[in-house]
Amino acid sequence: xxxxxxxxxxxxxxxxxxxxxNRLELLGRLNPGLRVPTLVFEDGSSLxxxxxxxxxxxxxxxxxxxxxxxxxxxxxxMFFEQYSHEPNIAVVRFWVAVPGAPVVxxxxxxxxxxxxxxxxDAMERELGAREFLVEGRYSIADIALYAYTxxxxxxxxxxxxxxxxxAWLERVAAEPGHVSITA
Amino acid sequence: xxxxxxxxxxxxxxxxxxxxxNRLELLGRLNPGLRVPTLVFEDGSSLxxxxxxxxxxxxxxxxxxxxxxxxxxxxxxMFFEQYSHEPNIAVVRFWVAVPGAPVVxxxxxxxxxxxxxxxxDAMERELGAREFLVEGRYSIADIALYAYTxxxxxxxxxxxxxxxxxAWLERVAAEPGHVSITA
Numbered sequence: 001x002x003x004x005x006x007x008x009x010x011x012x013x014x015x016x017x018x019x020x021x022n023r024l025e026l027l028g029r030l031n032p033g034l035r036v037p038t039l040v041f042e043d044g045s046s047l048x049x050x051x052x053x054x055x056x057x058x059x060x061x062x063x064x065x066x067x068x069x070x071x072x073x074x075x076x077x078m079f080f081e082q083y084s085h086e087p088n089i090a091v092v093r094f095w096v097a098v099p100g101a102p103v104v105x106x107x108x109x110x111x112x113x114x115x116x117x118x119x120x121d122a123m124e125r126e127l128g129a130r131e132f133l134v135e136g137r138y139s140i141a142d143i144a145l146y147a148y149t150x151x152x153x154x155x156x157x158x159x160x161x162x163x164x165x166x167a168w169l170e171r172v173a174a175e176p177g178h179v180s181i182t183a
Numbered sequence: 184x185x186x187x188x189x190x191x192x193x194x195x196x197x198x199x200x201x202x203x204x205n206r207l208e209l210l211g212r213l214n215p216g217l218r219v220p221t222l223v224f225e226d227g228s229s230l231x232x233x234x235x236x237x238x239x240x241x242x243x244x245x246x247x248x249x250x251x252x253x254x255x256x257x258x259x260x261m262f263f264e265q266y267s268h269e270p271n272i273a274v275v276r277f278w279v280a281v282p283g284a285p286v287v288x289x290x291x292x293x294x295x296x297x298x299x300x301x302x303x304d305a306m307e308r309e310l311g312a313r314e315f316l317v318e319g320r321y322s323i324a325d326i327a328l329y330a331y332t333x334x335x336x337x338x339x340x341x342x343x344x345x346x347x348x349x350a351w352l353e354r355v356a357a358e359p360g361h362v363s364i365t366a
Binding site: 035055059 | 211214215216217218228230231232233234235236238239242251252255256258259260261262263265266267269270291305306308309
């Protein structure tokens with residue numbers, strides 16, 4: 001979504017997210033975490049971690065505040081996304097909605113679902129008082145959290161008790177240059 | 184550790200990490216994730232997420248590279264720390280070493296321990312070729328990953344097969360201004 005909004009051209013190469021046996025061969029020289037997304041530049045250098053990539057691409061644009069404290073708040077939300085949101089909301093969706101995903105005990109799914117709702121509670125508290133997550137202006141913090149929030153329903157999360165999140169999802173989708181990020 | 188190395192004075196307030204029932208009351212206005220650490224400034228503003236705090240405090244110092252690509256690599260390692268390292272290495276240590284921590288099924292401990300070793304494998308691959316994680320220079324990426332790596336043994340992790348990590352832990356501890364970060 002950010003690449004589209006910045007007008008940056010790129011080539012996308014798909015990687016198997018179920019069979020990960022070739023990850024060291026495929027990504028070992030590109031990303032220590034052996035994860036996708038991994039961004040490879042034309043000069044062969046590379047960068048891993050979705051939110052580090054967002055930060056690097058957004059520098060100097062309207063999608064990352066210039067003010068250091070506001071930029072730190074953007075990072076705060078992106079670390080929240082990786083620690084409290086993605087491991088619960090995205091991972092539960094992966095387990096219940098992606099063919100071939102590992103079979104996981106119900107108790108673990110329910111524990112992660114409860115933690116996912118706590119992450120949504122945090123977002124709802126904040127978004128009740130502002131249009132976007134940081135200083136009321138659309139930024140990469142919103143992009144990072146929009147990604148798995150807008151498909152949380154596919155993981156069995158009920159967003160109907162979250163009206164502020166619902167209104168925010170609509171505002172994000174109304175941003176200039178917004179594109180669908182699901183197939 | 185960074186506050187000590189920067190020579191910044193601060194007051195530390197301890198928060199219960201086992202009984203979290205008062206977190207919304209204590210942190211609701213300060214940190215949407217309701218987690219510690221949360222940094223509160225003299226003007227009452229606040230910042231959550233350990234690595235967002237490190238980034239904000241380190242700006243303009245020798246602990247965060249000026250070059251944007253190197254700074255993005257620092258963030259890459261800090262997101263790796265939050266996604267692939269802390270939830271496995273720190274959380275397993277919490278479960279097995281902290282009195283009052285939740286009782287967790289052995290299978291989940293072992294799954295997280297295996298994931299923790301994969302995070303250590305990633306660090307070992309990188310540190311075999313360089314002195315510190317980003318551009319061979321000590322930075323907040325090293326501080327972020329030193330924290331729970333240097334006490335991984337308390338969680339039952341065996342670091343003896345990781346000689347590059349062992350040498351790096353010694354280099355971090357030899358940095359000017361290094362202080363113990365465990366009680």
